[in-house]
Amino acid sequence: MTGERFDARSVLPAARDIAAAGPICDACLGGAFGQLGRGLSNADRGRALRSLLAPIGADAPGGTCWVCGGLFDEVEEWARRAAARVEEIEFDTYLFGVRPTPRLSEVEAYFLERFPTGTAEPLKHAFNRCVGKAFEALVGRGTVDFRDPHVTFTVDLERREVAVRVASVFLYGRYRKLVRGIPQTHWPCRRCKGRGCEACGGTGKQYAESVEEIVARPFVDAARAEGAHLHGAGREDIDARMLGTGRPFVLELVTPRVRSLDLDALQRTLAREAVGRVEVSELRWASREAVAQVKETRATKRYVARVAFGGEIEEAVLEKALEGLVGTIRQRTPRRVAHRRADLVRERRLHEIRGRMTGSREAEIELVTDGGLYVKELVSGDEGRTHPSLAEILGVSAVVAALDVTRITSSEFPDGDHASMDEGAGVA
Numbered sequence: 121m122t123g124e125r126f127d128a129r130s131v132l133p134a135a136r137d138i139a140a141a142g143p144i145c146d147a148c149l150g151g152a153f154g155q156l157g158r159g160l161s162n163a164d165r166g167r168a169l170r171s172l173l174a175p176i177g178a179d180a181p182g183g184t185c186w187v188c189g190g191l192f193d194e195v196e197e198w199a200r201r202a203a204a205r206v207e208e209i210e211f212d213t214y215l216f217g218v219r220p221t222p223r224l225s226e227v228e229a230y231f232l233e234r235f236p237t238g239t240a241e242p243l244k245h246a247f248n249r250c251v252g253k254a255f256e257a258l259v260g261r262g263t264v265d266f267r268d269p270h271v272t273f274t275v276d277l278e279r280r281e282v283a284v285r286v287a288s289v290f291l292y293g294r295y296r297k298l299v300r301g302i303p304q305t306h307w308p309c310r311r312c313k314g315r316g317c318e319a320c321g322g323t324g325k326q327y328a329e330s331v332e333e334i335v336a337r338p339f340v341d342a343a344r345a346e347g348a349h350l351h352g353a354g355r356e357d358i359d360a361r362m363l364g365t366g367r368p369f370v371l372e373l374v375t376p377r378v379r380s381l382d383l384d385a386l387q388r389t390l391a392r393e394a395v396g397r398v399e400v401s402e403l404r405w406a407s408r409e410a411v412a413q414v415k416e417t418r419a420t421k422r423y424v425a426r427v428a429f430g431g432e433i434e435e436a437v438l439e440k441a442l443e444g445l446v447g448t449i450r451q452r453t454p455r456r457v458a459h460r461r462a463d464l465v466r467e468r469r470l471h472e473i474r475g476r477m478t479g480s481r482e483a484e485i486e487l488v489t490d491g492g493l494y495v496k497e498l499v500s501g502d503e504g505r506t507h508p509s510l511a512e513i514l515g516v517s518a519v520v521a522a523l524d525v526t527r528i529t530s531s532e533f534p535d536g537d538h539a540s541m542d543e544g545a546g547v548a
C-alpha cells in the first residue's frame with residue numbers, strides 16, 4: 121500500500137464517506153491517508169482527493185473543520201509565537217510537541233473509529249511537523265532533531281501557549297582544588313536553608329564560594345546561562361585539597377542562550393580568575409550521558425594524609441601497622457556524614473599504603489583505595505565503625521590532620537598518569 125506515489129483514486133470511496141460527514145480541512149482529509157505515498161503533505165493529499173470529489177459533487181461543504189476545529193489554520197500563528205520565544209537563543213536543532221485539548225483527542229478517536237482507513241497519521245504528528253516546517257521557514261534556520269534537540273517547544277492547546285525548553289550545554293574537565301575550606305558545590309546556609317539571614321550575611325550560602333561557582337562563572341557569563349551544576353566523580357572533603365591530575369567533572373550550563381563557546385579562551389579566563397585556588401584541565405565538549413558516567417565511574421583514588429597520634433610511635437611499628445591494614449576495610453557510614461547518607465556497612469579495598477614518621481607523634485602516609493573508602497575513618501576507626509583501622513592496630517588514637525587527594529583514575533576517565541604509586545609521584 122505504501123508506494124512511492126499517492127494514488128488518490130484507490131481511496132476515493134473512503135474519502136467520499138469522510139467528506140460526506142461534514143466540513144473537513146485538507147490536512148485532516150489527507151491525514152486519514154497520511155501513510156500513503158511519499159513526499160506529500162497531508163494538505164497535498166487532501167487537495168488531490170478534493171479535486172476528484174468536486175466533479176461528482178462530493179467535496180465537503182465549507183465551514184470550520186469538524187475534526188481539528190481549525191487547528192491547521194493556526195499553524196503559522198503557532199510558528200510565529202514559537203519563533204518569538206527563541207529570538208535571543210542560539211540553536212541548531214529543534215523539536216515541537218503538542219498537548220491537545222481533551223476535546224480534540226476525543227474527536228480524533230471518534231474519527232478513527234468511524235473511518236478506520238488504517239493509514240491515518242496521528243493528528244499530533246501531523247501538527248508538530250507542520251508547525252516545525254513553518255517555524256523553520258520563518259526563522260531561516262534549524263533542523264528537527266527527535267533525540268536531543270537544542271530547543272524543545274510544547275504547544276499547549278488547552279492553555280493556548282507555547283512553552284520552550286533549552287537543552288543544557290555539557291562540558292567535561294578535571295579540576296584541581298589548591299586550597300582547603302572550599303566545598304565542591306555550593307551549600308545552602310544551614311541556618312536559613314538558602315533564603316539569606318544574619319548568619320550568612322544575606323548570601324544564603326554556608327561557604328562564600330565553591331569549586332562549582334568558581335569554575336562555572338566564566339562559562340555562565342559567556343553562555344548567558346541561568347545557572348550551572350558541577351557533577352563530580354565523587355567529592356573531596358571541604359578541608360581536603362584536590363591535587364595531582366585533578367578530579368573528573370561535567371559542568372552543566374542550564375538554559376544557555378549561547379552555545380558556541382570558545383573553550384580555549386574561557387579556560388584562559390578561568391585560569392586568570394581562579395589563580396591559586398582552582399585549576400581546570402582537559403576541558404572539552406561532553407554529552408548529557410557524561411553526567412551519569414562521571415558520577416557512576418568506579419575510580420581508584422590516591423591520597424596523602426598527615427596523621428597525628430595520641431602517643432609516640434616508632435617508625436618500624438608504623439610500617440608493620442600499615443602492612444596489616446592492606447586489604448578489605450569494613451566501614452559503617454561515618455558519624456560525620458550519617459545525617460545525609462544511609463546508615464549501612466560498606467566494604468572497600470585498601471590497595472596500597474606506606475608512610476613515614478615526620479615527628480614522634482606525627483606521620484605522613486600515602487595510600488591507594490577504591491572510590492568511596494573514607495580515609496579519615498580508616499585512620500581514626502570512627503569509634504569502631506571502621507575495621508580494621510590504623511588507630512585500632514596501633515592501640516593509640518590517630519586522626520588525619522590534613523588530607524590531599526593526589527590522584528583519581530578510572531577506565532572511563534583515565535588521566536594519563538600511572539596507576540601504582542610506585543610509578544607515580546612520591547609522597548608530596
Ligand SMILES: [Zn+2]
Binds near residue numbers: 145146147188190191
Ligand atoms: Zn482539520
Ligand SMILES: [Zn+2]
Binds near residue numbers: 322
Ligand atoms: Zn543564612
